[in-house]
Amino acid sequence: MMHVLTLWLPADFQRRGPQSPGIAIFAGEGQFAVEDKSPIPSADSTDPFLRDLAATENHPGLLRRRDLIDGEFAILWLTHDEVAAGPTAPRPDLRAEGEHIDESQGTNAWDHIEPTTDVWLIPRVDPNAGKTPVELWGDEVGPDGYVNPTTGGSLADWAEPLFAVSHLGGTAFPVQAMPDGLTPWYLELEEISGLNFGGGGNAQFDLESDTFDWACG
Template sequence: MTESYFGTIGEPTFEVSPDGGFTAYNLLFEGTDGQIWSYPYPSEGSLVDADADGEPAAHSVPAGRIGPIGPGITGEQWPRDPRTGLPMLHAITLWLPEPYRRRGPDLAGIALFQGVGEGPEPIERTDETDPFIADLRRHRPHPEQILLTDILGCHFAIIWLTADELSRCGTPPADCRRDGEHRVYLGDPNAWDHDHPEMLVRLTVRRDDPNVGIAPVDIFGADTNSSCAPYTDPFGDDDYHEWADRLQANNHLGGTLFPDQLVPDGLTPFYLDLVEISGMNIGSGSLQYDLESGVFDWSCS
């Protein structure tokens, strides 16, 4: 089994909202030094006090990982970028609380991967002596892989995972490139050039969010006659409301969305919002994937 600093991560027992209703969750990130952070980039102001009873870290549970170690899939199943053939960068593997398991109870979580950017040319697949081409031909997509394409034509992948796959670790196939071949621009995401550290992902209840259980809407284009539950505007006269200011910039499952541009059409209450994940290249913006509808989008300011 592939080694991980944090070992295997069994199925968590997730805390639920104190009122027993629908629950949204924030993601926290634990480093190998045991410190817990609001963001996966340890920085001043993002350190969370894990021992303070009122702090979210005190109620958080281990639920996944970011970094080069992926879920328990085979090297042949590791997603490949369709244009370059390079193995995609592993962004996050995450156990999902039961209400978010929208593909059924047997698929208990997901892993998200990102391919290279829009610059590299499509790979030539005709050199029979190239070990990279031989390795690429052994690729067999995971049966639950969903290939995603953004408006730039760049590729991402979601894999829905079983509890067994979530509990185990996996890595991409070994780097078999010959010197100087199949290289991409510095910073283009791929698994073989990933040097970001592994971190444990923890989930904690997203408290005092009035939009928990409500599908995000674009306030400026909202249908005021809609029969759906009203979505609370996070903006006041000049800035965010106080409750919203505390919630923005968190990676989270459900609740209020703070998009860099417009709210994507088709989001449901069951969506994942990633603001900053080590290694990814989304222009310092945010990414949404809806676990119910399959809507996918990312944008930057």
């Protein structure tokens, strides 16, 4: 899997408590992988890559998700010290030349398709901040006052500057239907850092309900 981003979360979005103030998101593609070619980890293998793979352990804050086309995603809930440590290099690539080649057409921990860069949060004016996103039609208003960002088939004036920007909470802009299970405490991701949501798509990770969904453009 490739690293997508690591983010300090505002206090309201630390849904696992203050002991987990940050998240890291990873993504991989498995729709073209051939399952019977997957390496079998073994502590007794003569292959150092397979021995190393057998010795790995899941991070205690790991949450895995697999989509309908076998794309792999993971969220790690991080401690203060883990976030403060900054970028961490992956374990050494022990694959012998020509062996364990990734045929999934996705990226992995040793690919460098995007440079490492800083990301940051900035406040924005959003009438739906702190409200649960719901699917609305026309002038409908959600149970807690969530308002429709579209009017007459186009984005409302206030929604224009919010559209197609990765963000925490507030107005959701799913490319297709609104995912079930969203709460006010979600992250919406556009196609950044080499993510592939089918071209012009986006995804929603909910930090309260663990809902995950994405759709292509």
